[in-house]
Amino acid sequence: MKRITLHTAFIVALMASFSNFVLSQSFEESGGGYCALKKQQMNYPPPLPMDANTPAHTFNVLKYSLHISLMNNYDPPYPQSYQAGLDIKIRVDSALGSIKLNAVNRSLQIDQVGLAGVSFTHQNDTVTINLDKTYQPGDTVDVSIGYQHLDVEDSTFYAGDSFVFTDCEPQRARRWFPCWDSPADKAQLEVWAKVPPDVKLGSNGALVDSAFTGDTLTYHWRSDNPIATYLMVLTSKKNYNLDVYYWVRPSDNALIPFRFYYNTIDHIYIEQAADSALKMCDWYSKWYGEYPFVKNGFAAAGKEFPWGGMENQTLTTVCKGCWWEGLISHEFAHQWFGDLISPGTWADIWLNEGFASWSEGFWLESYGGYAAYKEKIDKDAKYYLEHNPGWPVYNPQWAVDVPANDTLFNGAITYTKASCIIHQFRYIVGDSLFFKAIYNYATDTTDFKYKNVVTKDFIDKMSEETGQDMHWYFDPWLDQANHPVYFNSYNFVQMQDSSWEVKFTAKQTQTNAPFFPMKLNVYIVFDDLSDTTLYFMNRKNDEDFSWEFDKKPAYFEFDPTNEIVLKKASLIFSTDEKKLQGSFMFNVSPNPAKNNVTLHYTLPKGGPVSIQLFDVTGREIRTLFSGLQNKGKQVLDYQINDLRSGIYFITLDTDGSKAVKKMVVRH
Ligand SMILES: [Zn+2]
Incomplete structure (x- = not known):
């Protein structure tokens, strides 16, 4: 570059393209994409009750104990109805003589209450249970509820195609059992489910036993670890295939069962999925803490579960045939982020x-x-x-x-x-x-x-x-909504003592959001091809930064590896117009390049020109050109298909001036 000085009249000399990448695959194909699509699909009527924080919460549910009979749901015409008995143990937070629970009228019919419950009303999707006396803070109270699920489809309890399963996020648990349906009130769960003898049924926690009484098979599951209601689940099917693998828990060498429930057509995927899941368990345990539950499992649901997965605690539901790694890794991570640590409110879903x-x-x-x-x-x-x-x-x-x-x-x-x-x-x-x-x-x-x-x-x-x-x-x-749109500028200034100053101005231009403070980084290459990356805090808009060096800067880039991914960014070389005319333009295209590259540059005067190619470590690869050239525009083409993918620098030396361009080769 020619020697240049800072001037108040800035012009645009170079403009970098927006910094986001062109990528071949999309979010829709990721585990999160499928997770999101599935959860959005669950939006059909009837609409969700929007009363998460009513009625007021004056107690804490400690445990749900559910006895459910599903003897008639696995065969045509697949009734959606079942009988159930639920015991709820609560701890009283402020004196109360009644409790309110979420229970959607369209789905649930309350038949009776017992234990400390003496009478009830059920309206506006809330069941109010009057207790036998006024209880004081710290008391524990047991209430029993006899209820039935009506023969209605409610996008929560599904019976069909020899499957029976539930799916609740965010606020649909209240459609299959009365509950305090807030993610903040986690509780233990114990389930006794009666099913026909050829049914396999999974739920949260550990399998205590599965026992026959005549032609009735009772599955008994128990989770001593608390669960948010939206993560409580039943997944079952006639003639379900079940493979059990074991993960060895490092702290005590306990064998943690990984249960895979699947349809016969999926059997070719299970071994690979299990192998991945066991390795994920090692990896996540290393970084997030040892896998915190007594079992893990994945169950493929029926056609009513068309997309992705649902991270039910210790038993993730996945869609039919959805045994691929991206989805498993997403859902498995939820066991820590969502299940082990649950959102306090739905505002914390991120x-x-x-x-x-x-x-x-x-x-x-x-x-x-x-x-x-x-x-x-x-x-x-x-x-x-x-x-x-x-x-x-x-x-x-x-x-x-x-x-x-x-x-x-x-x-x-x-x-x-x-x-x-x-x-x-x-x-x-x-x-x-x-x-x-x-x-x-x-x-x-x-x-x-x-x-x-x-x-x-x-x-x-x-x-x-x-x-x-x-x-x-x-x-x-x-x-703040949206993201920063940077329009940054930089400049190189030679000082009196022949040291050099690099000036940088960080400017955000978005009009749809206030300023976003950020730790920024810039990359500088000097004309001896040494380089440096600088990190610094940007706390206000239009902030100026400068750094002094004892060598001549030749190349500058803002966030070259795009670590600040939530942004759009342009970078301009800003300088005095008159001085710039004595300099020369130097461009490499395409960039990234594959087989051929073209250099465009304009020489301010004729004379000796040398163009050299260096790798990212500064090692000279070859001289691209050496000789005399005339003043004015020059174009040179080179084949580069012998270069390996990576970052290179091209230097252009002319009489008293030097320019450096970064070139990315991507095959
Ligand atoms: Zn998810």
């Missing part, structure tokens, strides 16, 4: 889907390295940037008014943007702090493990673990 989607990439990293992980994150970013509906990741009102499923489970926001926000947190604090923070969060038995999380507590925990107040990052990036 912590479920963000971590599960991020974990798809992190699983790829286990054998494909950081590049494989980053490729998945880049896909998430691309999907978000192309499909952004323009609302924030964190919407506090969702804690009270749960939105429609295509909003709550929006793929661009709740999945991919949330995944990218977690990636950017990793970039900001670095791997060692990031993984320490995540591990300590997921193993924190005081506040999170087997409990719930709300967004503020998550950010506070990340702050505590990293030793930095992370609200500066999470608050704006979660609360």
Whole structure:
């Protein structure tokens, strides 16, 4: 470059293209994509009751004990009706003489109450049970409810095609059993399910036993670990295939069963799926804390479950034939993020889907390295940037008014943007702090493990673990819609003492969101081909930065590896117009290049010209041109199909000036 000085009149000399990548595969093909599509599909009528936080919560459910009879549901005409008895143990938080539970009238008919319950009313999808006396805070109360599920289809309890299964997220558990249907009230679950003898039935927790009485088979499942109601499940089928694999738990060498329930046509996938799941368990256990439940399982459901998976605690439901790795890695990660640590409200759903989607990439990293992980994150970013509906990741009102499923489970926001926000947190604090923070969060038995999380507590925990107040990052990036659109500029200035100054201005131009603070990075190559990457905080818009060097800078790039994935960015070389005329343009195209590359440059005057090719380490590969050239435009073509994929530098030396261009070769 010619010697240049900073001037108030800036012009555009170079413009980098937007920094998002062109990628071949899409979010729709990822586990998160299928998860999102499936959850959005569950949006058909009847509409969801939107009363998550009514009635007021004056008690805490400790345990649901469910006796359910499914003797008639596996054969045509597949009635949706069943009889059930439910015992609910609660702990009283404030003095009460009655309790209210969610129970959708269209699906459930309450027949009787007992134990401490003496009478009831059931209207507006709420059952109010009057107790035998007023109970005081700290008391435990047992109430029994005899009820039946009516013969109606309700997108929750499915009987058909020899299957019976349930599917509840976010607020449909109340359609198959009366419950306090809030993700914050986790409870133990014990299930006794009576089925015909040729049925296999899975549920949460451990299989206590399965016993015959005449022609009735009773499955007895028990989960001592608390479960959010939306993660309670039954999955069953006549003549279900069942393979059980075992994961050896490192801490005590216990054999943890991994139960795979599948349709006969899927048998070719199971061994591979089980092999992957066992390896995932090792990987996730290493980074998120040892797998925290007494069993794990995956069950393929019927045709009413057309998409993706549902991370029911210890027994994920997947769609028919959906045994592929991306989906399994997403759903399995939910056992930690969603199940072990459940959202406190539906406003915190991004912590479920963000971590599960991020974990798809992190699983790829286990054998494909950081590049494989980053490729998945880049896909998430691309999907978000192309499909952004323009609302924030964190919407506090969702804690009270749960939105429609295509909003709550929006793929661009709740999945991919949330995944990218977690990636950017990793970039900001670095791997060692990031993984320490995540591990300590997921193993924190005081506040999170087997409990719930709300967004503020998550950010506070990340702050505590990293030793930095992370609200500066999470608050704006979660609360503000959209993303930064950078229009940055840089300049090289020679100082009096012949040192050089690199100037950089970080400018955000978006009009649909306030400023996003961020840790930025820039990459500088000097004319001796040494290089450096600088990291620095950008706390306000239009902020100027400068760095001094004792050698001449020749190349500059903003966030060259695109770690700040949630952005659009342009970079201009800004300088004084008059001075620039003495310089020369130098372009390499296409870039990335494959077989051929063309150099375009304009010489301000005739003279000796030397063009050389270097690899990323600064090793000279070859001289592309050496000789005399005339003033004016020059074009040179080169074959590069002998170069391996990677990053190269091309230097152009002319009389007293030198320019450097980065070239990416991708075969
Ligand atoms: Zn998910």
